[in-house]
Amino acid sequence: MAIIVRERKATFNWFNLTIWVLVIALIFALVYFLFFKQPEWVEILKPTGSEKATELAKIRFDPDAVIQSEVFKSLQQYSAPPTTGEVGRLNPFVPF
Secondary structure (H helix, E strand, O other): OOOOOOOOOOOOOHHHHHHHHHHHHHHHHHHHHHHHOOOOOOOOOOOOOHHHHHHHHOOOOOHHHHHHOHHHHOOOOOOOOOOOOOOOOOOOOOOO
16 A cells, blocks of 8 residues: 655645735725825805894893893792701611
8 A cells, every 4th residue: 555645735725815805905904094095175154144143142131231130120939948858767778
């Protein structure tokens, strides 16, 4: 009985090479677009109705004038002021 020893042929796996090339290309693309590519400037359009917003921004609020007004003084309070209720037990570790 003869023993036949054959050398294994080194097979090249093209699928693994393709996957690695795609992964490395993806990493380079992500690094480029995240860190090196300058974003294009987007033209900012003024929304319609912003004239009223600028008018409202120019209004000055004087709290003293509100407090001293007759309308504010004529307001009535219909609810009682808040009170502090009972909070917890004196000793929370005592059994019920």
